[in-house]
Amino acid sequence: MKTLAALSSIALASAAVAQPLTGSGPNLPIPSPNDPPPPQQPRAVTTGTGGWTGTWTAPAQPGWIGSFTATGPVPSGMTTIGSTRYDFTTLPTGQLPVNTFFRFGDVDGGSVTNEIFTLVAFDAGGAVITTPWLNEPISMTGTGPGGAPIAPNNTPGWDWDAGTGTYTIDGSTVTGGNPTISVFMQSNTPIATMDLDRGSTFANFSLAAPLIPAPASAALLGLGGLAACRRRR
Secondary structure, three states: OOOHHHHHHHHHHHOOOOOEOOOEEOOOOOOOOOOOOOOEEEOEEEEEOOEEEEEEOOOEOHHHOEEEEEEOOOOOOOOOOEEEEEEOOOOOOOOEOOOOEEEEEOOOOOOOOOOEEEEEEEOOOOOEOOOOOEEOOOEEEEEOHHHOOOOHHHOOEEEEEOOOOEEEEEHHHOOOOOOEEEEEEEEOOOEOEEEEEEOOOOOEEEEEEEEOOOHHHHHHHHHHHHHHHHHHO
16 A cells, blocks of 8 residues: 555656746736645744844744744835845755745736846855746736736736846736736745845735645545546556
8 A cells, every 4th residue: 555655746746847937028927727825834034133034833844944044124014125135054954945935925016116026046055046946836816906817917027037047026017907916936946045136115025835734635635646647547
């Protein structure tokens, strides 16, 4: 009889492979199907002088349990805009693990402000990561203008510059009103440090860790994976 871990592995292997976010465009693609984001734990924030600390605890997965430091403003809420340097070297593996959730919230032009984020990541040797290190959106929550369903022109634009290793998430290309949307992506590369610049207090960014699946949820995933395997035979 297969173990629960084996069943979970089959389920993960049968899932569609996430695609790296490359190129550029006026609107990030809406996932199809656009399911709710997977269970996750946002970082808890402890503020200090000149910076803050982000912390994850159980039931976050082991690679995330611990704290990282950040110099500069917390990039969420009506706080100071500007640059923040993240240092993940104090986490268990010395880096931010693959599959960390990146959440961009309310990045649009509705507040007539510079709602834009730029991100640059660095490896353990301090070099800029120049391969695409974020995957395409896995989920979008919220609504379009006036509570309407999310439409393609409601999502922010993006740009990946391989020469500088820079991602830009830009709300100036959103048209048709003032949507309220959160975009969820995941990393695909370990990150030792990261620079993030936030252009407006009306847009928000946060990191989250995946949770350890509850036994019942893992079993269901395993059964789903087995069913998918049988369908392909």
